Amino acid sequence: MIHKENNITQIKSVLRQYLQENNLRNTPERYTILEEIYGMDHHFNVDDLYLVMMQKKYHVSKATIYNTIEIFLDAGLIRRHQFGEKTLSSSSYEKSYFDKQHDHLVIYKKDSGKEIAEIIEFCDPRIQGIKRSIEEAFGVNIDSHSLYFYGTKKEE
Numbered sequence: 001m002i003h004k005e006n007n008i009t010q011i012k013s014v015l016r017q018y019l020q021e022n023n024l025r026n027t028p029e030r031y032t033i034l035e036e037i038y039g040m041d042h043h044f045n046v047d048d049l050y051l052v053m054m055q056k057k058y059h060v061s062k063a064t065i066y067n068t069i070e071i072f073l074d075a076g077l078i079r080r081h082q083f084g085e086k087t088l089s090s091s092s093y094e095k096s097y098f099d100k101q102h103d104h105l106v107i108y109k110k111d112s113g114k115e116i117a118e119i120i121e122f123c124d125p126r127i128q129g130i131k132r133s134i135e136e137a138f139g140v141n142i143d144s145h146s147l148y149f150y151g152t153k154k155e156e
Contacts (some may be wrong), residue, residue, distance in 0.1 A: 008038055011077060018075040029060050033068045043092040043119055069093065081146075092119075103127065103147040124129060 015034055019026050036046070036052060050062050055074065072078045079096040081104065105120040131142050 008035060011038055015072075015075060015077065018071070022074075024071065029058075029064055030068050030071065032058055033060065033065060034072065034077065037072070037093070038095050040095070043081065043094045045092050081148075103149075105149045105151070108152050109151070 003042045011034060012031055015030065016026060018024075019030070033049070033053070036049060036056075044063050046062065050065055053060050053065070069078065073080060077096065078093045081092045081094070102121045102123045107120065107124060108115055108118075108128075109118065127145075129146065131145060134140070135142055
């Protein structure tokens with residue numbers, strides 16, 4: 001538990017420094033939203049986060065969450081994913097400050113007539129080898145990457 005408390009303290013410090021460097025207000029709502037996100041162990045969207053905040057009786061608007069998400073993205077505290085349609089409302093997010101690079105397998109399936117996506121995170125060392133080959137071939141340093149595989153379950 002101490003490790004998790006140290007992590008949230010460090011993450012709050014990163015946010016505090018980012019807000020100060022960018023002349024943004026240092027509001028308690030931003031830290032509350034940050035704590036909620038870093039308490040999650042899964043991908044989320046703004047609607048999910050808003051519902052969790054409302055259930056916990058936090059008084060924060062959806063607009064505040066959207067604006068705060070943009071700040072967290074710029075600060076490198078979360079990352080955005082598009083696991084399907086390319087609309088802002090279909091964006092998924094995940095905490096990223098302490099997370100290692102990983103990739104995603106998105107499996108689509110029907111549930112009560114509605115298509116839903118199961119997201120599986122994975123890390124394959126061969127991908128790092130490909131990254132190094134690309135860096136050498138093109139004389140670049142790759143800071144990050146995104147790799148998504150999309151599919152459906154095989155019929156058994």
